[in-house]
Amino acid sequence: MNILIMSNSVLPVSKYGGTERILWWLGQELNKSGHKITYLAPAGTQCNFGRVIIYKPDVSLEKQIPADIDILHLFEKPQEPLSKPYIVMIQGNRNDFDDFDINTIFVSENHAARYQSSAFVYNGLQLNDYGKPSFTNQRTHLHFMAKAAWRIKNVKGAIDIARKTNNKLAVLGGYRLNIKMGFRFTPYPSIRFYGMIGGEEKNHLLNTSKGLLFPVLWHEPFGIALIESLYLGCPVFGTPYGSLPELITNEVGFLSDKKSELIKQVADIGRFSNKKCSEYVADNFTIQHTTKKYLKYYEMVLNKQSINAFPPKLKEATPKFLPFYE
Structure with missing residues (x-):
């Protein structure tokens, strides 16, 4: 197929860029x-x-x-009729009740269900x-990996958990001083900020981390940080929202909406196997798995079948911030 x-966004990305990496x-x-x-x-894209x-x-x-194209892989609903078959890959959340395109594909079962799709x-x-993940490295710290300026990602909760378990x-x-979304300054020397990083620097930090703290306050559609961290041997400690319950098993992490329970589990982090965390991703979440599934959907639209029976639409509104109890 063509x-x-x-x-x-310009491709390839030089640092993080979740959706862009997948594309x-x-x-x-x-x-x-x-x-x-x-x-x-x-402009600037090279391939x-x-x-x-x-x-x-x-x-x-x-x-x-181009005339020779067989199918389109789009990242948003087209605003005009198209002569070529297409699918729409949606990576994020939407809070309005507008229809998605009938050929929309979501990134987790929970993500799809919230918009009445499968x-x-x-x-x-x-x-x-x-x-290559290392299972013999000395692991010296925990890590948080997301846009820390977004309150829904809850870096504050991650900092509390790290400090109360005496972890770096x-x-x-994110950055120690943030004034873009209100004045925020983190004074603790045990908390180190690296900004947006990628490549070997990011891989090294994950390969020497004890685990990922991911106490999000929204329904996370997928969270590439989850599988990146797991692959490099880091169990995940997060909240049970969005896709997390279907991605994080008891063998590779722990989920709770209570900070006290997450603190207790992080304190017992040694019970998790770095190797099993990595193998879990290699067995279930590689780009080869992703590609095979998209090819099946490509075949559907090439055969003039719609991906969904009707245009997906938000089922019900959720609070701006989901609860995170002490």
Whole structure:
């Protein structure tokens, strides 16, 4: 097949970029499987395994699709009729009651169910990008990995858990002083902030971490940080919201909406096997798993079948912040 993948960000990403990583890895794996890849993406995008077309926001999408394309992989609902078959990959949450496109695919069972759909594909990692996990490294700290400025990610809760278990905490995705969303300053020397990092620096911090603290206050659609951390041997301690209960088993982590219970489990972190955490991801959450499932959905729309019986729509509104008890 000739597959066009659309991105609203320059590819490949240099640091984190969850959705962008999935689009890039997906293109790589599809190409390895014998498919031809075209990226429709902003200026600056480069690709050594496929064609790149620079997206022009002032030109209709239909006019930018080459005639040889068989199917489109989009990241948002098209605003115009398209002559080519397509699917829409949705990675985030939406709180309005507008219809999604009928060919929308979500990223977890919970994510889909909240919009009255059953169509989902789990995200998966390109394991080669992470090197070989080490199970003999000295593990010196816990880590938090998300946009710390977003209150729904709850870096404050992670800091409390780390301090009350006498652990150092590496915050990947935030800064000690944040004034963009209200004045916030974290004075504790045991909490170290690394900003947005990627590559070997991020892999090293995860490979020497005891575990991931992920006490989110919203329904997490998937959370690539979860499987990245697990693959590098880190059990996950988080809240039971969104996709977490279907991703985090008792063997690789612990979930609770009570801070006191998470503190108790982190204090007993030695009961988790770094090796089993890593094997769990290798067995279930690789880009090869992801690609095979998207190919099945591609076949559906190529055969003129809709992904959903009706356009998905939010089932019910949820609070801005889900509870996190002491």
